[in-house]
Amino acid sequence: MQSWQKDYPTAQLNLLPENQRENAVGFIGNTETFKAVWNAFKPGEAFPDIDFKTNLVLFARNTQFYNRIRIGKVNVTNGVADLLVMETMSAMPIEDKVAMSMVVIARQGVTGVKISDKIIQIDKSE
Numbered sequence: 001m002q003s004w005q006k007d008y009p010t011a012q013l014n015l016l017p018e019n020q021r022e023n024a025v026g027f028i029g030n031t032e033t034f035k036a037v038w039n040a041f042k043p044g045e046a047f048p049d050i051d052f053k054t055n056l057v058l059f060a061r062n063t064q065f066y067n068r069i070r071i072g073k074v075n076v077t078n079g080v081a082d083l084l085v086m087e088t089m090s091a092m093p094i095e096d097k098v099a100m101s102m103v104v105i106a107r108q109g110v111t112g113v114k115i116s117d118k119i120i121q122i123d124k125s126e
Helices: 010-015 031-041
Strands: 003-009 025-028 055-061 069-077 080-087 097-106 112-115 118-121
Touching (some): 003 031, 003 069, 010 031, 025 080, 055 069, 080 097
Parallel strands (some): 080 112
Antiparallel strands (some): 025 055, 055 097, 112 118
């Protein structure tokens, strides 16, 4: 399973999918969006080869305080991906960066991503 953790510039949060920019957890379902996010996340590093017809990229990021973050596990139940996210605890304010973690999962059978108490549906065209 491919995964990455790194700081992400707050000025580039607008590159995340439009309906997920405020969320702590979300998904990227196409190459165009992922390339834009990747270039802000890991500038100058080679773009990973991800087939978005068969895969999705899930992300978790800070929304309250700046803390190191890592996606530990992804459970899929009844088509809904639920991320187990580990985060350090601090009271450092978010200023110019957030910590973000991304992981590639198989798209097959995944119809949504659980975010707090709601589910974001994954459009098949995404």
